Amino acid sequence: MSGQAFDAVGHQRRACVVAGVALGLGLLTLAGRLIQINTELAPRLVAVRDAQHHGMMVVPGRRGSIFDCRGRVVADSRQVYGLFADPAAIHRPDVLAARIAPIVGLDAGALEDRIRNSAAPRFCWLKHHLEEAEATALRAAGEPGVHLVHEWAREYPLETSLAHVLGFVGDEARGLEGLESACDGLLRGVDGRVWTVRDALRRSIGESPDSRRSARDPIDGNHVVLTIDSVIQGFVETHLAKQAREYQAEGGVGIVLDPATGDILAMASWPTFHPGQYGRVPRRVWRNRAVTDAVEPGSTFKPFIAGGALARGVVSPGEMIDCHNGLYVIGGRRLHDAHPHGRMTFEEVVIRSSNIGMAIVGERLGNPALHEIVRCFGFGQRTGIDFPGEAEGIVLPLERWNSYSTTSVPMGHEIAVTPLQLVTAFSAFVNEGLLLRPRLIRAFLSPDGQVLEEFTGPEPLRRVLPARVARYFAGEVLTRVVSEGTGRRAKLEAYRVLGKTGTAQVPCPDRRGYQPDAYIGSFIGAAPAEAPRVTALVMIHQPNARKGYYGGLVAAPAVKRILADTLAYLQVPSAQKDNGPTG
Numbered sequence: 001m002s003g004q005a006f007d008a009v010g011h012q013r014r015a016c017v018v019a020g021v022a023l024g025l026g027l028l029t030l031a032g033r034l035i036q037i038n039t040e041l042a043p044r045l046v047a048v049r050d051a052q053h054h055g056m057m058v059v060p061g062r063r064g065s066i067f068d069c070r071g072r073v074v075a076d077s078r079q080v081y082g083l084f085a086d087p088a089a090i091h092r093p094d095v096l097a098a099r100i101a102p103i104v105g106l107d108a109g110a111l112e113d114r115i116r117n118s119a120a121p122r123f124c125w126l127k128h129h130l131e132e133a134e135a136t137a138l139r140a141a142g143e144p145g146v147h148l149v150h151e152w153a154r155e156y157p158l159e160t161s162l163a164h165v166l167g168f169v170g171d172e173a174r175g176l177e178g179l180e181s182a183c184d185g186l187l188r189g190v191d192g193r194v195w196t197v198r199d200a201l202r203r204s205i206g207e208s209p210d211s212r213r214s215a216r217d218p219i220d221g222n223h224v225v226l227t228i229d230s231v232i233q234g235f236v237e238t239h240l241a242k243q244a245r246e247y248q249a250e251g252g253v254g255i256v257l258d259p260a261t262g263d264i265l266a267m268a269s270w271p272t273f274h275p276g277q278y279g280r281v282p283r284r285v286w287r288n289r290a291v292t293d294a295v296e297p298g299s300t301f302k303p304f305i306a307g308g309a310l311a312r313g314v315v316s317p318g319e320m321i322d323c324h325n326g327l328y329v330i331g332g333r334r335l336h337d338a339h340p341h342g343r344m345t346f347e348e349v350v351i352r353s354s355n356i357g358m359a360i361v362g363e364r365l366g367n368p369a370l371h372e373i374v375r376c377f378g379f380g381q382r383t384g385i386d387f388p389g390e391a392e393g394i395v396l397p398l399e400r401w402n403s404y405s406t407t408s409v410p411m412g413h414e415i416a417v418t419p420l421q422l423v424t425a426f427s428a429f430v431n432e433g434l435l436l437r438p439r440l441i442r443a444f445l446s447p448d449g450q451v452l453e454e455f456t457g458p459e460p461l462r463r464v465l466p467a468r469v470a471r472y473f474a475g476e477v478l479t480r481v482v483s484e485g486t487g488r489r490a491k492l493e494a495y496r497v498l499g500k501t502g503t504a505q506v507p508c509p510d511r512r513g514y515q516p517d518a519y520i521g522s523f524i525g526a527a528p529a530e531a532p533r534v535t536a537l538v539m540i541h542q543p544n545a546r547k548g549y550y551g552g553l554v555a556a557p558a559v560k561r562i563l564a565d566t567l568a569y570l571q572v573p574s575a576q577k578d579n580g581p582t583g
Contacts, residue, residue, distance in 0.1 A: 060151050061189020062447075063173060064221030066166060066180075068230040069263075069442055075166050075180070075275075077152040081130040083138065087118045090145035100146060103137045104130060128171045129153045152189075154180075160272045162233055164288040165226070165440070168275040177278070177286050179440070182388050183224050186444060192218030222452060223445040227263035232256055235565040236266040240538060243558040244270050247543035253290045253419045254558070255537045256566060259427035259526060261458050262436035264385075265534065265566075267291075267420075291385065294393040294416035295539070298551070299353045299486075300502030300522050301412030303473060304425060306350050306361060308373030311469045314364040319346045321357045328356040331403060335359055347477050351485035353501065359407035370409055371398045376464050377425040378435055379417050385438050393417045412504060423537040425464070426524050429474045430498070430532040433465035434458075474498055479529050489556040490525050492564055494574035498532070499525025499559065501551035506542060517545040521554035527563045533572050536562045 066075035083104060090096050093115040094108075101108035104127050111126060118124035128151065130138075135148050154169040156162075167178020175184035240254040249270075256266040269289045273281040287293065309315045326340030337354050349357030362370060374380065380395025394416035401409075408414040420438060428435045437459040444452040465473075478498035481487045486501040506518035522539045526532040538555040548554055 059192035059218045060173070061191050061218035062152050062220040063154065063169070063189055064187040064223040064445075064447065066187075066224045066226065068226050068228050068233075069265075070229060071225075072230050074156070074158055074162055074226070074228075074230060076155045076157065078155055079150055080153040081132075081135040081148045082128050082151040083126040083130055084147055084149065085115050085118070085124045085126055086122050086145045086147070087115050087124055088121050090115060096143055096145065099141060100126075100138065100143060103141065104134055154276065156275045158230060160274050161230065161237055162228065163272045163275050164269045164286075164290070165228060165267050166275055167286075168278045177388075178288065179224065179226075179387070180275075182386055183441075187221045187224060189221040190219035192216045220447040222447060223449070224441060225443040225445060227258075227265065227439055227442050228267070229265045231569055232566050233266040233268065235562050235569070236268045236536075237270070237272070239558045239561045239565075240268055240270050241272075243538065243554060244540055244543075247540060247547050247549075247554050249540045249544070249554075250542035251289065252541055253293075253537070253539045254562065255290055255419055255423045256562060257423050257427055257438065257535045259430045259436075259532055259535045261456075262424070262427075262438045263442070264438055264440050267440075288387065288389070289541075290419045291387050292389045292391050292418070294391045294418050295520055295541075296415065296504040296507070297412040297417045297422055298502035298504030298520070298522065299355075299412055300422060300426075300500050300524055300551070301415070301417070302350055302353065302358050302410065303429065303478060303500050304377050305358060305365070305370065305373060305410040306346070306477075307429065307465050307469055307473050308369070308376070309361050309365055310346075310472070311465055312365065312369060314369075315346045315361060317346065317472070320344070321346055321349055321360055323349070323354050323356045323360075326356070328359060330359070330363075330407060333404065333407070335407065347480065350477050350500075351480045353481075353486050355411045358410035362406045362410035365410075367398060367401045367406055370406065371395075371401065374409065374415065376435075376462070377428070378461070378464075379415060379421055379425065383420055383424055383438050385420065386441050390420070391418050393421055412502060419537055419539055422522075423524060423535055426500075426537070427526070427535045428464050429470050429478065430526050430535065431470070432467040433463050433470035435461045435464045437461055474526075474532075475529060482525065486550075486552045487523060487525065487556050489552055490523060490560045490563075492527065492560060495527045495563070495567060495572075496529035497525050497527045497560070497563060498529045499523060499556070501556060503549060503551045518542050519545065519549035521549050521551040523551050523555035523559045525556075525559045525563060527567060528572065528574075533570060534563065534566050536566070538562070 063077045065073055068074050093112045097108045097111035101111050106127060114126065115124055138148060165178055167180040168176055169180050170176045175181035236254040236256055240252050244252040252270040254268045257264050267290050271285060273285050320343045322343050323337060323341040325342055326337045328335040335356050337356050341352060341354055344357060374395055380393050382390045382392050405414055424438045439455060441455060443454040446452055478500060479496055482490050482497045482499050487499045490497050490499055502522040504520045505514035506520060508515050520539055520541050521543060524537040526535040536559045538558040540554040543549050543554050
């Protein structure tokens with residue numbers, strides 16, 4: 001064998017040895033890696049595997065229902081679908097978005113941006129509350145990376161009715177306004193969960209064998225029963241809207257209350273909105289103005305001061321008061337009446353709504369007694385109703401009252417009250433002088449309808465008038481306001497009505513003084529006068545002053561119709577007493 005041949009054979013042997021050694025080292029390294037994978041890395045890799053092939057599916061709990069006082073459903077939940085995406089599983093977001101956008105009624109570009117810019121790499125909501133037809137079409141499309149889940153959509157069977165009382169629920173199934181917000185913790189269900197097995201496209205293909213160990217059944221929310229009667233609510237909303245539109249008003253408020261219990265039978269604000277479409281109206285429309293907005297009460301406030309004065313003996317029934325023919329000068333202040341009056345009885349001061357007569361009553365009382373009467377009736381403090389955002393109103397501390405306050409407060413100036421405070425306080429006249437706490441909620445029920453807590457019977461807060469004074473005012477003074485005074489447009493043929501008109505100017509929001517030609521016309525009444533079943537208030541905010549703005553004109557007719565419809569609905573026997581021509 002030549003030297004060259006020998007060298008070639010040796011080179012081949014050395015190459016084989018090197019290759020063998022390299023292969024052996026590689027096998028040893030691979031074996032070591034396998035050992036590491038099966039020991040040190042095993043727990044983490046198993047976790048990754050499980051995360052890829054198993055997932056937790058949330059099973060949402062159903063939100064509880066809301067019922068009116070007769071068991072009618074006014075807010076409910078029905079099962080729909082939510083659509084979400086797994087951005088990491090979507091290779092062409094533009095193509096996917098173009099395919100599914102027509103199905104779900106969304107813009108393809110907006111969908112694509114939502115997927116590309118998702119804050120979470122594996123989850124992005126695309127749309128809530130899909131209907132069955134949309135879900136069926138998406139399943140048929142079979143697009144990878146998008147998934148459907150069950151969720152609950154809030155429904156309001158009465159549509160715009162009761163919107164300001166109920167409020168609404170946001171996309172995350174949490175109450176955002178009204179009683180949906182106030183009772184959110186009670187209404188909201190508890191979500192359940194179940195572990196599922198996923199395929200390569202991360203689609204759920206069934207429950208995991210181990211799911212029962214970690215599964216949690218959803219818990220439905222509790223129910224709420226209101227004091228509201230949806231039929232009476234309809235009466236109030238219909239007549240309030242009619243009156244507000246007729247006088248081209250900026251807004252309006254209506255309340256009906258059972259004076260014997262404090263139960264609120266209806267509470268409405270105008271304009272209204274659909275709770276399921278709350279995003280389509282300005283935020284200011286969401287406010288329940290009956291509870292949240294404080295305004296000057298005007299002459300509707302006069303009975304409270306007059307009743308307090310009679311209880312304190314500073315005036316007497318039938319006493320004559322000189323109203324100075326429509327002009328009363330006190331210090332540097334000049335007070336006027338809408339119509340000049342000379343000498344009138346104390347009762348006629350209220351019936352004819354004389355500012356001058358009430359100013360004289362205020363002088364007799366003095367500021368300390370005036371302040372005490374105002375606070376005793378509940379003004380300047382929350383009523384305690386179960387509703388978010390209730391305003392206290394405005395009653396300045398006694399030390400900030402002056403000589404102007406002495407004559408202004410009896411006319412309903414220098415203070416601000418909520419409509420709820422006003423109707424609650426007025427009900428004391430027909431409730432033997434007792435002030436009751438108003439109530440919107442009658443009961444809480446479990447998901448299966450068992451009573452958890454019930455609120456029945458009146459809740460007296462305090463006595464604000466002696467019973468004899470309250471009865472006298474209700475039967476002898478406030479009935480005459482309707483039969484012969486400023487409230488004649490509230491007369492009913494079948495029932496005697498008691499009540500009081502009021503007209504107030506609207507203060508400027510950014511300076512002292514009042515806005516020109518801006519008024520609030522009010523009327524508050526109760527019937528039947530012999531044993532009142534309901535108290536009703538209507539406030540018309542900023543009607544067109546050229547068409548009219550006095551409370552007796554813009555608000556009293558609405559109260560008349562509300563009382564007539566409500567008493568007929570409640571089957572209250574007619575007194576069969578003629579109140580005279582309706583005027």
